[in-house]
Amino acid sequence: MTDALALVCYAAVVGVLTPEALARGTWSHRFPAPSVAMWQGLAVSFTLAVALASYHLIAPTGHLHNGMSGLLRFCGVPFATDVPGLTGVPAVAVPVGVMLLPLVCFGFHLLRARHARARHRSVLDLVGRRSARLRATVLDHETPVAYALPGRRPRIVVSSGTLRVLSPAQLDTVLAHERAHVTGRHHLALAAAEAFATAFRRLPLARTAREQTALLLEMAADDRALRSHPREVLASALYAMAEGRAPRGAFLAGGPDALVRLRRMLAPRGPARPVMRGVMAAGAATVPLLPVLACCLPGLG
Amino acid sequence: MRRLGELEAEIMDRLWAWRRPTTVREIVDDINVQRPVAYTTVMTVAGILYNKGWLLRAKEGRAWVYSPVRSREEYTAALMEDALGTSDDRPAALAHFVRQMGPEEVNALRKALRAAGKRPQA
Structure with a gap:
């Protein structure tokens, strides 16, 4: 029972208190990719904590851990545990269900997005003009847009309005940004964040992770573009695109993301810090194990 | 071929x-x-x-x-609706460079550009 309580407390900390604290600062913006991994690690950690807590609540006497073998068995096949108490299907079905839920949502989001992209692409390939020079598809429309259709048959798309408002150098930079989304397979990370938000709809962690993932992936693509293009060019391109299509008089709550990105682009770069990057990656990999260790370590004694 | x-x-x-x-x-x-x-x-x-x-x-x-069945412009308009991403329904399908935003936000962008000493292109 103590284990269940500890796990519930852990889940509450990770699910409710941590996200706001993490999202408040801008330090994670310096390491966009490791930060995305960290949000994913927190999501996995939360899911495991809830799954384990539900197991301990349903089967309070049936502890999974008889020492290290119990831990290993849990990580392997939970059905094989031969412990007394309320075990078997009901004790295992709930935690397994908790763990499966985000996975099922992930599959759903991937399929739905792939379907939407395929439909979009089929129209795009007939309506748009392929530009071999830009390695992109041009849509004949005055409103400036630039976007990527990620996936196995990716497309980079710009409207003729974009060609009008951007200089050639700016256009190059924007195209580099969009290609970074495709080569980085950002749509998978985004679908994972979406899936977690669908599975745990009201959870602050899920909401924040989704917002932050979207922003951090944009920053990752910005950084990729900035490797080969000047930052002023990317920043002014962002402004030109936004300015070129803001509807007059209408107010759209788009959030401050674009402003945050623009300020970040123009800010002087700090020194690269591979150590910090490594620490964050290690943290992202470790945090999912915390709930398992927390409830299984006492059994080791 | x-x-x-x-x-x-x-x-x-x-x-x-x-x-x-x-x-x-x-x-x-x-x-x-x-x-x-x-x-x-x-x-x-x-x-x-x-x-x-x-x-x-x-x-x-x-x-x-x-x-x-429909004009090229109609199909293009439908694609643009997807691309402008004004609906939150399918955010994972497309990766936008920058989302649709209101005039106040655009103003804030302009100020940030100016503050950095770079004149935004007209």
Whole structure:
């Protein structure tokens, strides 16, 4: 029972208190990719904590851990545990269900997005003009847009309005940004964040992770573009695109993301810090194990 | 050998440009100005476009005449609706460079650019 309580407390900390604290600062913006991994690690950690807590609540006497073998068995096949108490299907079905839920949502989001992209692409390939020079598809429309259709048959798309408002150098930079989304397979990370938000709809962690993932992936693509293009060019391109299509008089709550990105682009770069990057990656990999260790370590004694 | 999709696009291009019901023969003749293409190939692909819901067809004399179901502009408008991402329904499908935003936000962007000492391009 103590284990269940500890796990519930852990889940509450990770699910409710941590996200706001993490999202408040801008330090994670310096390491966009490791930060995305960290949000994913927190999501996995939360899911495991809830799954384990539900197991301990349903089967309070049936502890999974008889020492290290119990831990290993849990990580392997939970059905094989031969412990007394309320075990078997009901004790295992709930935690397994908790763990499966985000996975099922992930599959759903991937399929739905792939379907939407395929439909979009089929129209795009007939309506748009392929530009071999830009390695992109041009849509004949005055409103400036630039976007990527990620996936196995990716497309980079710009409207003729974009060609009008951007200089050639700016256009190059924007195209580099969009290609970074495709080569980085950002749509998978985004679908994972979406899936977690669908599975745990009201959870602050899920909401924040989704917002932050979207922003951090944009920053990752910005950084990729900035490797080969000047930052002023990317920043002014962002402004030109936004300015070129803001509807007059209408107010759209788009959030401050674009402003945050623009300020970040123009800010002087700090020194690269591979150590910090490594620490964050290690943290992202470790945090999912915390709930398992927390409830299984006492059994080791 | 060109890909099927390209021939589909070539056929649609002509029908959208001409804006009148057109026979396969007319399309073939026009493509043949640039490169040789078989009548049966174009007929087959026009049939595919009809089955996909891109084309309407009607009997005129002994030949079928084809016309687009919707204009190029209508299809483009539908794509732009997806691309502008004003609905939160399918955010994972497309990766936008920058989302639609209001005038106040654009103002804030301009100020940030100015503050950094770079003049935004008009």
